Amino acid sequence: MENMKNLALPKQNEAITIAVVQEKGGVGKTTTAATVSAGLAALGYDVAGIDTDMQGHFISTLRVFTSAGYPPDLLFDVVSRRRPVHEALTPIPPEKITLEIPSDMTPTGPPGRLDILSGYLDTTLIPGWIRAHNNNWEALREVIAPLHQTHDFIIIDTPPTKSEMTPAIIAASDYALIPTLPEALSVRQTSDTLESIANLSKYGDIRLLGIIPTMVRDGVLLHEESLDELTTAFGESVWNEAYTSLSIIWGEASAVGMSVMQYAPGHKAACQAWRIVHKVLESVGVKA
């Protein structure tokens, strides 16, 4: 089956590229990127994950490392054209994307692939490289272009800090997905993130896919008020039905290199993760 898949004809359509962005740190960007990537792959899509954060957490959340025990440090090599993108992908073991699919979702077929282009410390060289190459904001978009022939979705995890890489990420992406904590400053932080994206819109035509409330304390007044404020400010863009509750299970799952859907399939967190995957598909116009 796997061999047959590898022999498949190149994809007909462009991959849908989603950047997970938010200028505040620790809001669940990487968790969202890894969860959505694993869920889409489990549903039969071929997914390429790209980690543009020098922390290298995207792949380490799934506990896949080099033999030296670090995240593969290949993004800079790809952006600087030292290595073609397909040679820099790390395949995620199939058991991590062979998940129990909820009965209300229909897989397109057997699990697809999840391949991650990971960066690590050398990722810090990319902003300087872009500057030194005539502010080549198109660099990332150009070097990942071959993935459109082989993958259905490209999910980009991003750092909380802004740099010359930020316009390059915007130029490479169709959609922005914004996780946000429901707390006093969340409207402001989300506005700032949206404003930064708008300021960079000359670099690429990126649309807001959705705002995901993360680590929500169900039943806590402050959180409920913050969710209301978010909805008042951003309307239907706020995914009130597809959010995550605060739960230690998310940390436990990533500590053993699994998505919550693999680690605790019956847990509320897994249901919430699938709802987010479903909402992603619905929002990009794919029937789940």
Ligand SMILES: Nc1ncnc2c1ncn2[C@@H]1O[C@H](COP(=O)(O)OP(=O)(O)OP(=O)(O)O)[C@@H](O)[C@H]1O
């Ligand atoms: N719903 C949740 N409940 C509790 N903990 C969570 C939840 N979602 C994510 N976490 C945990 O919160 C921490 C921060 O999440 P994550 O690394 O995804 O944030 P981030 O936005 O990518 O951070 P950074 O800005 O540093 O890249 C992680 O330890 C993760 O396991």
Ligand SMILES: [Mg+2]
């Ligand atoms: Mg992160």
